[in-house]
Amino acid sequence: MSDAQTLKQTVESHIAALPLADRQPENLYAPMVYILGMKGKRIRPILTLLAYQAVSGRPVSESLNLACAAEVFHNFTLMHDDIMDRAPVRRGQPTVHIRWDENIAILSGDALFAYAMELVVKDFPEKAAPLAIEFSRVSMAVCEGQMEDMDLALRSEVSIPEYVEMIRKKTAALLGGCLAMGAIAGGASSKQVEKFRQYGEKLGIAFQLQDDLMDAFPPEGFGKQVGGDIIENKKTYLYLRALELANPEQATRLQVLFQTDMGTDKGKVAEVLDIFRQLNIPGQTQALIESYFQEALQLGEELAAETDFGPMKAYLGVIAKRKI
Amino acid sequence: MSDAQTLKQTVESHIAALPLADRQPENLYAPMVYILGMKGKRIRPILTLLAYQAVSGRPVSESLNLACAAEVFHNFTLMHDDIMDRAPVRRGQPTVHIRWDENIAILSGDALFAYAMELVVKDFPEKAAPLAIEFSRVSMAVCEGQMEDMDLALRSEVSIPEYVEMIRKKTAALLGGCLAMGAIAGGASSKQVEKFRQYGEKLGIAFQLQDDLMDAFPPEGFGKQVGGDIIENKKTYLYLRALELANPEQATRLQVLFQTDMGTDKGKVAEVLDIFRQLNIPGQTQALIESYFQEALQLGEELAAETDFGPMKAYLGVIAKRKI
Incomplete structure (x- = not known):
């Protein structure tokens, strides 16, 4: 009952059965059903289910609404x-x-x-x-993270700690919160809840940095547009770290390129990637990702000693390999 | 401690002390503090305080966060x-x-x-x-009401029950919810909670109809722009009831006037008000308001027999006279 595909299907069925379809006014409910129907990996609810199960030893199905x-x-x-x-588009469909x-x-x-509040x-x-x-x-943290993201986009100087704190709030806080809520529902102590939260946040930061890295340097056959973040002048960790390591000439060039809207010009992407490579940004980013995974691993070991953590580990192993 | 002015000041002080100022990012928190600082009558929190007190017999201060x-x-x-x-403007300040x-x-x-959720x-x-x-x-009901309001604005045919149901959700449901939440916190039975809710909803509908009426026929010295709803072609109860009672000539004229954007043209407002007067719309509206007040009064009497309802009655007496 806890392999990744089964968990995903359990969540999909539960979402599909939420009493939202056919409710009126249609202009309110149809978009809710539409976006929930776009599917996705459903990582967040699965983390809640597994944290609940790990702490309580009870069936994941008991925490489906919460998840x-x-x-x-x-x-x-x-x-x-x-x-x-x-x-304009999300998962190939109009937003x-x-x-x-x-x-x-x-x-x-x-x-x-x-509606989430009732669930x-x-x-x-x-x-x-x-x-x-x-x-x-x-929820407040996610709002703060989104606002910081918009703020940072308008600023010329952004530090790496500011960037990491932004992605912690915007992306990782919810993953941590999903684990914390599952743990709370399962009856965990507040110390354990905090460990689950930290575990989720470290993983969340690692996942986001991995996304940033793969956007610029996708694995073979990944089939995604290369350099979307570069095209949009996003100041990700890769860019910020490159600026730190760049010689004056490289730094000036990067800044000029990131202040210009060049559309999907392939020359720009290639030039930025070239500078990234010269500075070993892929290796630098990989090392930072690894350090967050290690922090999570350490917390995971502590949690494994206290809870039924096997299914969580197995699931995250699958997720980390991006197999689903 | 329960006269209207004191209650309002208690709420104002509590809102001013909420830990939102000086939080970062400023672009997220400053607008929250700004809109909460625009004041207003604070009817909703006061209803929660008084329902809590009526049911529990305990000091209103215990329910300030909930309120x-x-x-x-x-x-x-x-x-x-x-x-x-x-x-563009709310309470004389930019939105x-x-x-x-x-x-x-x-x-x-x-x-x-x-943030409200935590409170x-x-x-x-x-x-x-x-x-x-x-x-x-x-919260869902309020969203439904706002969507219905936007939907109705685009429709040419709107029935009076549809309009009343829209204002019930958009405006009255929250007043009912404030009373229900105060009653729940105070330990009311579910039957009592339902009575508090109904009481609030009936009052809420009456208040909204009163607003609609006063927009077209303000009391002497009210000092508000006359006919804002008419200028904006809002299909309020006054308009919908007038259409029902109008002869063919009046009906056509009303429909033409309400399909035209004439800016703040005083001739349009005067002509509509004249038709409203010919059809005794003020009297008709007053009668409907009265019927909702009577329903509330009946529920209030039942609640007065079961709870310490005196301060609620006193407060609503002041509100109904629009003295604060």
């Missing part, structure tokens, strides 16, 4: 982020603000968030207060 | 509604999406909603599940 709360929340953030980023309109995307996003508490009444407080704080 | 959750939520809806309505920008208004609104549960851990579920459902 799906995290996915519903995640889709709310996607719906609003797509408006803010003016993104909600394009397919419907911006007002509908604002309001359907709000309704997803409102957080409904099956664990005796844990409702710590669960709702955890959910509220994680 | 302010409703106000924080209300301000979240205002921030997002102002984007959707393209409203958040004008003073900052639209992305900031979306995200700061989201953060207000996230709902933090002081009543043993009631956290029913409180959070109530809060979630009311």
Whole structure:
């Protein structure tokens, strides 16, 4: 019952059965169903299920509503982020603000968030207060992270710690929160909850850095457009670390390239990648990713001594290899 | 401690002391502090305080965080509604999406909603599940109401029951929810909670109809622009009831006038008001308001027999006279 594919299918079925379809007004509910139906890896709810099981030793099915709360929340953030980023497409389909309109995307996003709140508490009444407080704080962190992302995009000087703190809030905090909520529901001590959260945050930062790296240096046959972040002048870790290591000439060139909108000009991407290679940015990034994975591994070992952590390890092994 | 002015000041002080100022990133928190600082009547939190006191017999101060959750939520809806309505001004000050920008208004609104969730549960851990579920459902109803409002604006045919159901969700559901949450926190039975909710909803519908009426027929010396709803072609109860009672000539004229953007043309307002007067719309509206007040009064009498309802009655007496 806990292999990655089965867990994903369990989550998909539960999401598909949430009582949102056919509700009125259609302009509110149809976009909610639409974005939830875009699927995805469903990592967040699966982390909640596995943390609940690890702590309580009980069937993951008991925490399905709680787990799906995290996915519903995640889709709310996607719906609003797509408006803010003016993104026309998500997973090959038009985004909600394009397919419907911006007002509908604002309001359907709000309704997803409102609905998530009920899912957080409904099956664990005796844990409702710590669960709702955890959910509220994680939600605030995600909002802070998104705002910092928008702020950093407008600033010329960004430090690496600022970038890492931004991705911690924007991406990793929710992964940590999913594990923390599963652990709280399962009856973990507050010390254990904190370990689950840290475990998720370290993994989350590692995953995001890995995404940044693969955007510029995709593995063979990955089939994704190379250098999307470079085209969009995103100040990722790769760029920031390159600036630190660059000689004056390279630094000036990088800054000029990252201040110019050159569309999908392949010359720009190739030139930036060339500088990245000269400075061994892939190796530098890999080392940082590794250090976050090691921190997570250490926490995972402590958690394995206290909880039934095997299925979590197995699942994350699959995820880290990006097999699903 | 329970006269209207004192209650308002208690709420103001509590809102001003919420730990939001000086938090980073500034672009997220400053708009939250800004909109909460615009004041207002603070009816929603006061209803929560008084329902809590009526049921529990305990000091209103114990339910201040819960009460302010409703106000924080209300301000979240205002921030997002102002984007959707393209409203440049609120309470004489620039709206958040004008003073900052639209992305900031979306995200700061989201953060207000996230923060409200913590305030709902933090002081009543043993009631956290029913409180959070109530809060979630009311939030969904408010989203539905706002969507229905936008939907109805685009439709040529709107029935009076559809209009009343829209204002019930958009405006009255939160007033009902404030009373219900106060009652839940105070330890009311589910039957009592339902009565508090109904009481709030009936009052909320009456208040909204009263707003609609006063927009067209303000009392002497009210000092507000007359006919704002008419200028904006809003299909309020007054318009819908007039259409029902109009002879063919009046009906056609009303429909033509309400399909035209005539700016602040005084001739249009005067002509519509004249038709409204010919059809005794003020009297018709007053009668409907009265019927909702009567329903509330009946529920209030039942609640007065079961709870310490005196301060609630006194407060609503002041509100109904619009003295504060």
